[in-house]
Amino acid sequence: MKPYPPEFKAVAVALYRSRPGVTSKSVAGDLGVSTETLRTWIRAADGRRPGSHSAARTAAPESDSV
Template sequence: MKHYFAEFKADAVALYESRPEATIKQVAADLGINPETLRTWIRAAGSGRPRGRRSTAPSSAPVEPSTLEAEVAALRRENAG
């Protein structure tokens, strides 16, 4: 079983929350982690998004793709170290 730093977990949850269009599966794949691991961290953080058709889009603006790529790369480096 792999152990992750608390900061990595928090950053992964924040990345998921900053990407309203992305699924847990997509964000987990970007970070190279299991989707269920990310889902557990999201639940533990008390975060998450409304589910289903009736959910409304978050009011925050989407993050630029170049910023997301930089965040993902930073999280991967942090996790590898």
């Protein structure tokens, strides 16, 4: 397994999140990493365990309705 620097992982996750509608597969391909590697980095950035699918890709805005 090839070690990647934390900066590269952070940029990869930011790239994925900055492109709405893009798949992790296409971003991973652009970066030359496996899809599962990128998914692992995304989960880690979200603070989730591998295999957990409970958190959304982006947080919904909070409503201030009274």
